[in-house]
Amino acid sequence: MEIIMSVVAGILFAAGIYNLLQKQLLRIVIGTVILSNGAHLFILTMGKLKRGAPPVLEYGISDYADPLPQALILTSIVISFGLTSLLLVLSYRAAQENNTDNMEKLRGNHDE
Amino acid sequence: MDILISICLLVGTFFIFSTSIGLLRFPDVYTRMHAATKASTLGIAGIMIGAFLFLYVEHGIFSGKLILGLLFVLLTVPVSGHMISRAAHRSGVKPWGDKVRDDYTEAIRAKENPDHMK
């Protein structure tokens, strides 16, 4: 299953990057969200998948899933959320100020 | 009891599956909405009750949240449906079919152009 999930995460990366390489801001932002998802899936997969119970200790159960990747993902999700929110507002403001959401039109001049 | 749970689950799944088929087969958003608001309610009810029974009867775990979730869905699904179809209509999605009767559009049109009204 880990291999399949690695492939899934890899495809998420690919889709994220494809979006990242587009011109329109919305697509780019979406790309970053997908990339984060891919990364989180990778982290989860890199622990062992599906062994034991959810890591909430319970009497009589000794086999639990690896809690560390989960903790790391949790941190990362929250951070990604902060980043995405900022990026969104930034995109909105940038597009508004510059009157376009096409990044190719937001190149600027080398010397200015 | 086991059988009851299984039936609950199977019925629920059947309706849920039907929802999807409906969503795929039906021609426009309104008809799809029918499928979504109706079949899914029973579907989710089946599975939630099944899960509740399983956890309660077989393991003595009382999962109030499952029931709460179910009730919540039952209450909200029609509201959601209403909201979406209204949104659909207002954003200009026409119902499917030739020469379809549409009182709502006419009413809006009449309101916008009072002269047009007979």
Place this chain on the structure above:
Amino acid sequence: MLFAVLLPLILTLLIPFLSKFKDKIHTGIFVFFIPLGIFIFFVRFIGEGFSPKLESYPWIPSMGISLDFYLDGLSLLFVLLISGIGALVTLYSIFYLHKSEKLAHFYVYLLLFMTAMLGVVLSDNVYVLYTFWELTSISSFLLIGYWNHREGSRYGAMKSMLITVFGGLSMLGAFMLLHVTTGVTSVQQMIGSVDMILSSDYLPLILTLLLLGAFTKSAQFPFHIWLPDAMEAPTPVSAYLHSATMVKAGIFLVARFSPIFHGYEWFFIIVSGIGIITLCWASYMAVRQTDLKGILAFSTVSQLGMIMAMLGFGTEAAVFAAVFHILNHATFKGSLFMIAGIIDHESGSRDIRKLGGLMTLMPISATLALFASLSMAGVPLPFLNGFYSKELFFENSLHIGDTTLLIASIMKQAIPYLAVFGSIFTFVYSMYFLFGTFTGKQKLEQLPKKPHEAPIGMLIAPAILVFGVIFIGLFPNLFNETFLAHAAEAISGVETHEHIVYWHGLKTAFYMSLIVVAFGTILYLFREKWWNIYKSIPGNLSFNRVYNGTLKGLDVYTAKLTKGYMNGSLRRYTALIISTIFVVTGLVMAGTNGFTFKTDDLAPITLPEILVGIMVIAGAVGTILAKNNVAAIIILGVSGYGQALLFVFYRAPDLALTQLVIETITVALLLLCFHHLPQLSRRTERAGFRLTNAVIAVGFGTLMTLIGISAHSSKWFAAISDYFLETSHDLGGGDNVVNVILVDMRGLDTLFEITVLGIAAFSIYSLIKLRSKEGK
């Protein structure tokens, strides 16, 4: 010696205060005593019983960098030149520079230069030598740019800086190689480890880098181009830096390291080769100049070439001749520069075409110029020091040591002819300078000022130098035994006993001198006839053009190149970054057999998970296909929910909860932010655009997958997480292990994760609230 070196530097700190009195006392008067004092300090060492002295002061001993000052014959010669000419130039400058000028700047730069130059010649430590070396370039830059309101001044300053610093850096490279090869940083100790250097693989590189330093500083062909432009500096500076001292730093460097390369034939080939070419080319070019200082600049280049050539010959006699000429050149060229300055100062012009017949108006200057010019021309008169050294040059060009390499043999044959050729033009420009200025028709109407003789104070310094020209000419051996021999010895490494005689007899060298005078006279008299040759040689070919072209090219092509790839396109940037990571990491993976694949430790494959995975992928890929904002956002949301479901499958309920909440908020925010923005364009991009994107995306995705699979197949160690499961309850006080990790074991992560959110919140707030007024 440390004090002597640092004395000028210390005085620079006082200059700002001293210059406050400049209305009453010219700042130069204070400064004058510094070089004079240093000169007196060092002149004590002159004597037959002289032996080298070493003084050491630690600076950065850990890196082998210490202020080791080594006074041997060579450095003594230079120290005396620096301080002696320095004193004279300062004296001259007191009259040359008006009190309304920025004297403080001038003297600070000049003192800085003195320290630098003293440091260069006295340092035994290569890195300290390099430090002072660059300081000479810097102070030269500042002095050339002294009148920086002039375009030419700025141009000349930058040019000299670029070329000499280029050389300096090369030299640093050579020094580092020498250091690494021998393990020592002292020049004398390096000379002691000649064998290690000569057997090093780096030898050619060391030589090349070192000589680049020397040639650029001493304005050797083709690096000579900076020197004529350096004439934008005030004339005292030209006389001092760009004729007598700084430009000789390159000579000094070659001389200093001669003992190392003595037995290396390429040293002869390059040093003498470049020297002789420089001699010929610069003397030829000097004739074409119209600016008095221009003539002198090319003359300096040519003379430096001659000295360089002699150092390259490497024979004991040649080295002595070189040393002798260093001294002689300083005297006659220094005085000529000062006279040129006087003419400029008194007539307002240095353009030889506007000058003429000044002899009657400026008789003293004319007399001084006469002796100096004739000495420079090497006219065979036994009271001109220039004649002796020129004669020695011819003599030595005929007695170059044995050669083994073919090119060296060819050079050996050619050098005497080239020596004569170059000297003929030396004669021509000397006459040109002398007669063009002082004889012929007066063209006073073309001059800004009516010329008259300079104040006596201004004449003192050139007079002293011309006195030197004649004095040395009359008593050459007085200097020979006392310190020139020591200098030569320091270079050639053997005890030198050269006796200079007034009359060598009718040897080849004398005939060569006669040829020079004869042809020189003819060429000078009929110069109008052959002048046109400059139109074809060098014609448009000029190293100035190369320099200018290079700088212009740097400006234009760096801009073109940089604008080409730094085009501001985010897509381009990300595409390049991602492709680089993909290609290089991929290659490394392939190259190190990084891919491993093991299936023995995998979770069972189940259909529902795969289906949910497909759904997540479908969502991710679906966003690409989506034709409008809302659609893309909804599909993204669906994919995110699918991800949450995967978390449920993989026993991570807390993750699923968080993912659900955050995905929802994200979708809501996306809708909120993007509803004002234009819809996604329906126009599909070019196929090429899409293909590139796809290739990069798929490539990187594949790479990550392969690494992921390999990483999973290479679980060589037990994960540390068992500890968390064991201790969560007892030590962490909680049963939800993930929570315990987050708030306790990795509490720091969580604290700063919250910090990140906090910053984001504040930032969003200010983004929304704080708007610039510009567009509104």
Place this chain on the structure above:
Amino acid sequence: MTSTDFYYITEVVTYICLIATSVSLILLMIRAIKGPTNPDRAVALDAIGINLMALVGLIAILLVTTKLNDIVLLIGILLFIGTIALAKFIEKGVIIDRDER
């Protein structure tokens, strides 16, 4: 309570349901991507939410755990909020009604 037979039917049934629901999820995904209109996608999203709840419920049975109940409830709540927001957005292009302030 420990007899494995006892669970067996439930387990198999649950698993079958899981697969069927997953398939149904994919079908809904097709609708979400195809559209053709945004309200169509909203409907699909609504249905997907229900499916997710169902799936989590089914997984809870398989894992025999109550730790997933929160998720079920949360999906329900988020689904409602999300759908309403989405509908409002599609309708007027706004989520928070600015006119009413």
Place this chain on the structure above:
Amino acid sequence: MSNLAVLPIIIPLVSGILLAFFHTKTPFVRHAAKLLSVMSTGVAAYVFYYVLQNGTVTLETGGWEAPYGIVLVADLLAVTLVLTTNVIGLACVFYAPYSLTEQKERYYFYTFFFLLITGVSGAFLTGDLFNLFVFFEVLLMASYALITLGGEKVQLRESIKYVLVNLFSSIVFVTTVAFLYSVLGTVNMAQMAERVQEVEQQGILTTIGILLFFVFATKAALFPLYYWLPKPYTVPNPVVSAMFAALLTKVGVYSIIRMFTLVFIHDTTVTHELFIWIAGFTLVFGAIGALSTNNIKLIIAYNIIPAVGFMVMGIGIYNKTALSGSVYYMISDMIIKAALFLLAGAVAHIVGTSDLRKMKGLIHQLPLLGWLLFISAFVLAGVPPFSGFIGKLMIMQGGFADGEVAIVIIGLLSSLLILYSIMKIFVRGFWGEKDENITIDRKTANALTWPVAFLVFFTVLLGIGAEMFYPVVDEISNQLMNPEIYIDSVFKE
């Protein structure tokens, strides 16, 4: 005393939070910020002194023993960089009130400023790879906040590129941490080092190492990943640019040093040789970039790149001398880059443009600033006796000692181009006729100049007084060349 390790993180954190509360009371905040910055620097200096005297200080946060909890490792390298960071912060905080509009100050400038320092210090101090990611995010988030602060058209346009590229590399970073966790079963750097050694850094580890290198290389702005850097660095306020130039790229370099002297050191033929190649291209392209423009801020921004090239060159050469050089150069460059950005900012602020073609004769009105620029040019080019020389010298000596001739020569040549690029500003902008159109507000001009002078003084001190600092750098490189020192300090007892 192990709590000392956390102080350089906590003090700026608390400062930042504290100042957020008073954000509307600008005069108070200004003074408080200065005070807090002085305090923070003082503490950093004390920690530095303590570590210098007593060796590495490690703190197991929350009392959880390494490798399970997050461990902070205040080794000499880390505390030196933390101290440098604080010194730069100090100059910036005194410069800020004269450069920023009051509005920007009010919108949490000082909060972001201190949190940036928090993130940077944290990144230097942490001994846990995932925690490093978190600190990276803190400093990046603070940098996003700072770079967008003000919301001007150009600023927004460029910051979006900055944010996106960094966002991408952050995502790859966290993924790479996951890969390493899979192979090594840990995120503690010391334990990673032990375990990598145990399996002799097989291919997959080298691959992951390279991926990690690229993450840091993107932040460090190495060829060919630096595209995002120059332009965005010119758009925010000079204080912000100065902080970025001094700190952010260096955090990337630091991370490369840390990982490739501690963990991935068993297959240097692949990794470190690659670094040398990359360093070479970085030097060349960075210098070319610096020559390509007439915008003084951009010239200086481009100059960040070759400097980083030098540092990475030292890492690639990977011997004690070269590493000493890299560290020395890094410290020097942090200070001088901050000084140059503040300087360019001051010029642009006073003259009203950053276009070199519109400046002339500034030396008449701004003599001190002019001479500071003049000195800075030589610091950058690595001319003695200034600090740039010491670092470059050691790097290049190390290069020659290992037979890396080509890269050293490239280094020498790039130094010339760098000198030219800065000298252009001096010659074209400061020399020439006095421009009578410029009126100078003396008070502001002075206030903007002194922080620059303060920083330049440090670089001169670092050069002339190199003997004082050399033992520190020597000890740092000693520790870097002997990773077991680091490992032992983490797993002591």
Place this chain on the structure above:
Amino acid sequence: MPFQILLNILIAVMWMFMSESYTFSTFFGGYLIGILLLLVLQRFIPDAFYMQRVVKVLKLMLLFTKELILSNLQIVKLVYKPKLDITPGIFALPTELKSDWEITLLANLISLTPGTLSIAVSDDNSLIYIHAMHIDDTQESIQEIKDSFEKAIMEVTR
């Protein structure tokens, strides 16, 4: 009514105190006792006993459930019919209900009725627009159901 519920909860909590057991079941028991008490003391308390209304709500829910199941079955039939056998359309349905709450409730109930889906309410709250799968067949049956719903709702709300 809120007063009654509060009172009831208070009784339940006091019951927990008295029995010194703080579990859900004790609370539940206390709550039942509370209901009993309130029932007994009905005449001393203003307003009608709230449990009466609860009963009505339950009745409504029963109706709701019945319709729900029916409509589910009907839609499934449509879904699996090989030929798409529908004639959809939108018609307006007049209502006597006034408050937003009531109308929302009615609209929801209509949505759960077989073959119909409320789409919008007219601005004056007098009409509910309904989308029907079989516009010709269903209109009358809807009318009936609407009547019953309307009554049931009114009983709850008024």
